[in-house]
Amino acid sequence: MLSAGGILVFGGITRLLNVFEKTQQLDMSSPIVRIPFRQLLLCIGIMELILACLCLFTNKRALSLILIAWLVPIYGVYRVGLWTMGWYHPYPLLANLMETLNISPFMADGVATAISAFLFIGSVRMLWIENRKTYAAASPKKRD
């Protein structure tokens, strides 16, 4: 949970900082959701920070994991949608990552995909473990 929270805090803060950048590309509309990238980043940033708070500062473990497992596939669908429309690099969404780490769009894309995969697999596995624990805890009672 700590690692997921850390990743989400990082993502949320970078996206919120991005909102205040003067770059003109953020004023272009996202071809999928039809709102400017700046507003899209603001929504995603706030959502990620809320999720990060859930992960780091509450005991609602199951809810946090479900929300992460719900959010990451949305990213995936959005990314695939962009790809099919000829947007091979989601530049505006990753601009800050590229600039901060001084990496190429290809690399930034790869890092973002790897992190998303980590979050998704991690959250699903954690949910499964949680489920197993709950089941295991409930099983002796049934035998009684």
Next chain:
Amino acid sequence: MIEKYFEAGRKAGAILGGKMLRRMASIPAEIWIIILVVLLVGARPVWTFIQRPAHLNEIAAECGSGLISFWGLPTANCAGTKIAYAQTTENGLGIFLNDLATGKRQLIHEFKEPDALPGMELFTMLPWSPDDSFFGYTVNQPGLKQEADQLQQVVICDAKTGVETIVGSFPDQLWRPTPDSFFSWLSSYSFVYVNHQQELHLEQRQADGSWKDTIRLDSSPMGDAPVSFITNLSGNDIVWLQGNAFWRLDVSSANAPAKFFDLSTNIPELKKITRVSYSPETGRFLLNCLDSNNVATVWQLMPTGSSSENLSRIQHHHATWGGKWINQGDGWAYVSQSEPQHDTLVIQTNFSTAATTLIKFSVDLSSYYSQGFTLSFTPAANGKRLFIPGIFNDEIVPSIWEYDMDSSSLRPVVPAPKYPLLHARDDRLLRQTMTLPSGHTTGYQIQFPPSFDRHQKRRYPVMIANQYMDAYASAFADCGVIYVTVGSGAHEVGPEEIQWESDAWEFYKYLAGTPYVDTSRIYLGAACAETGGLSKFLLTHPSPWKGIILMDFIQPPDLNVLAHSGHPPKILLSAGSQNNESVLLYNYQAEACKVGINVELSILEGTGHPYISQRSIRKRLESVMNFIYDN
């Protein structure tokens, strides 16, 4: 003793460190994560802020405000006491009248943005009338847009009142006109001009002060060859040059024009006559010619006399451009371009002596003087004084200089504006040559930031630009960027273009190996015709540039090539809104976004191509500097 002292220190430190660690251990892991993330994410804005020079916008604005240029040559009255000239202003282009004795100047007319400004190569000041009552200029306001319905206007100004009258107006454009290429006074109240349709117009001032226009010759007897020079011999007797032949006509008579002198057969291997100067004192013509090998030759022509006497070649010791009679037709002056980055004015006051005076000016690519961006001059007061707009003696921007033949002295009569430079510093480009690893020796220009010290550890961003951007060199340097141009420039074509590409790449590699260059912040820049060459260069060398700055671009870089270069550069496209390219630019930006390239647009409302007003140049420099420093 010392051992004990250090041992005690170590123990005290260990205790203090232990206490701190224990206290920090009480901070939850979640808080630590947030602290680390904030430190990581905040590093970039802080780093960007640290690298940004103080007063960046102010420096850019100061440099932009100081960048003025002259359009066309100044024209002087017959007495040589007043000059009329065109100079860029805060809002556009101004026509000024300057009293040389008092130094006072009067703004006669100002073309202001956002109205259409005159086309730079469609403008020239026209000569003064014989009695010094009038002077004029020709202008075509839609600029470089090739629209046939736009009018070329001939404007006459009253030198006393400043009142202007549009006396001629005709469709299409006069390309690169000069004071004597299509216009000549006949008397103080009449003049002739040839329009784009090859019609000879006679203009006469009426008693009520208006000007009456009559077509003296229509296009059919004039023929197809464009008129490139026209002058008045005496009274109503005029001579003009069409192709390589002079024609003569008495405007007051009903006669048809007669061929006066055909030089095609008299000058061996003559390709074309580039410029003509006429001396009313001696009645001789000075012919600047190009032969079939593009070698410049100069001839003097005395139209009367036998054919063997009337044409003779003038030997010169320097490469020539635009020779004109001076000193009452006893001598001549011309411009030599034999030295790169400099134009030299060569003055030979008397043909009987071989003695010449050489005055070296810096090339000024911002000002359009006469038939190109080359130095030129206006002889006045019977050729006893020369008026030369140009950059002399370590100035950054041009002044109009007066060279007095009698005292052999040079003085600025319209000095370059001196703005209070609070943050920027006046400096000059250093011109050097170096032999590259390939063995080719190339010239280069470099300007370092004012605080530059090659022995310091500080690394500077670099702008590898081209000559059309030289006017901005000081602005870059003052903003902490090393400004460099290499070789002949990206505007070249053919073998010279290939040579420039090779030189630029080798020079980059040299710079990257120096201890004072920040290799992660190397920018490329080009303007206007150079942008095509730079875009070609990027096909073979798409990396390792941090950014590309294109001003008034003609051809933007290929996005697909840049996108596959690993770490593609960001691009700044700076252009005026009046170029009507906004849609194209926004489409290019959207395409770039798709492939992961950041394209920033700096489109200035009410401005065309090129940027003319000081306001527009100031805005351009501000956007360029903010682009370089990531803001």
